[in-house]
Amino acid sequence: MRHDKAAVVIELARRMAGSAEGLTLDDMARDLDVGRRTAERLRDAVLMLFPGAEEVSDPPTKRWRIRGGLSAFEQAPTTTELVELNRAALALRRADEPVRAAALESLERKIKSAVRSTTLNRLAPDLEALVRAETIAVQAGPRPTADESMLAAIRGAVLAERALGFIYSRPGAEARRRTVAPCGLMFGRANYLVAADLGTQKVQTFRLDRMSAVEPLDQTARPPAGFDLAAFANRSFGIYQDDVEDVALHVTAEGAAEARAWRWHPTQTLEDQPDGSVIVRFTASGMRELAWHLFTWGERVRILAPDRLKTVMADELAAAMRAHGDAQGR
Template sequence: MRHDKAAMVIDLARRMAASAEGLTLDDISREQEVGRRTAERLRDAVIMLFPQTEEVSDPPNKRWRIRGGLSAFEQAPTTEELVELTKAAQGLRATGEPGRASALEGLERKLKSAMRSTTLNRLAPDLEALVRAETIAVQAGPRPSADEAVLTEIRQAILAGRPLGFIYSRPGAEARRRSVAPCGVMFGRANYLVAADRESGRIQTFRLDRMSGVRGEDGMASPPADFDLQAFASQSFGIYQDEIEDVVLEVSPDGAAEARAWRWHPTQTVEDRPDGGVVVRFRASGMRELAWHLFTWGEQVTIVHPARLRAVMAGELEAARRALERTSVQKKQ
């Protein structure tokens, strides 16, 4: 068996050991990106190398899993995997999220403590060199807040299907006590609780740093049966959710190469123009955040649609102009 096939067999064994319910042949085909016949051969190779593999009946399918995990030999992480874990923890700590950083650092210590000393000694020099050679560039923006106690309350309420109560404070508005059905958390430049209002059922977002007195409440409160957090997050260009609109942007030839490489939105399409530019299309809400982003493109991007995005962009420009005028007047006085 060639080395690449051997690596695929080990990877499949790890996936089987990591899955409580097991993998079907369709799962194997999809995750390994192979045809069904190749998936069958990979499954047979795993069964031959790992006799503890179990076949689970799940009509109309069959599943295969490895109970009890794999040995330290098959599970030893690579240098690249440990470096990425270290960088992820450093990135969270650098952006002001010590609670989440500590969780990853704890996982790193557990992995290293489970490794054989000879393997750890072999990886240590390369690991140290790569950690020193790579860093996280922290971008300007709101400082996210993910207080460990708040996250614990949210996660416990989600797992128990219970309501979540908290006091929510917004600038210029009176603080209110809220009771919601928690759906999940979106982490980003600012961290948000996604929850359904218990009376109207409307999905709303709440910034974690504006929440206080967070606690689980008595009763039952689950998200709508058809709610999908990933789909909800993908609707918006950023975090803010408003009306979903068709967005069409024309990018000049000077910015075309960067636009082709840019991930604008999960629904995006990029079309070439005869002049060397491109047309970017996607469906999203969050026109204000999109307008903020478009400022970074200068004259390279023209807003074709929607008109509301042009209006939001014009409003932001006018607000910036007024701020500059106030500064000029203050300097003259």
């Protein structure tokens, strides 16, 4: 068996051991990016090499899994995996997210404690060298916060399908007691609870740093039928959710190379123009955050659509001019 095929077989075994319900042949083919016949051969190799593998009947399909997990030898982490885990924890620390950082640091300790000492000794020099050789650039922006008790309360309400109560305070507005159906959490430049109004079922976002007295309530509350948190997050250019718009941006030839390498939005399409420029199109909400981002492109980007984005951009520019004056110092 070639070394590359052996690695794929081990990877499939890991996926089968990490799935409680098991994997279908279609799952295997999709996860490993191979054809169905290749997936069948890889499955057969796993069944031959791992006695703990079993077939699970799930009409009209079949599934395969490995109960009891894999041995430490088969699960030894690589230097790169440990470095990335360390980096992720460090990034959360620097972003003032101690609770989430502590969870990753605890996971790192557990992984290291489960690895054989000889393997850990072999990894240690490279791991230490890479940790010293890589760092994280600190970017300006809001400091997302979420204390452990708040996250525990929200997650508990999500798992138990219970309503969540809290006091929400917004600048310039009176604090209000809110009762919602929690749908999930979004982490980013600021951290948000995504929740549905109990009456209208309208899904909204709430900044965690503006929430207090958070507690699960003795009332059943589920997300709206068919709600998908990832799809909800992908609607917006950033975090803010408003009307969905068809966006078209013309990027000059000077900025085209960067625009092609930029991830604007999951729905983006790029249209190369004869003069070397490019038109970027996507469908999203969050025009204010998009306007803020477009400021960083300067004269290299011109808004083609929608008109509302042009208005928001002009309003933000006018506000900046009022605060700082124009080029002649007025």
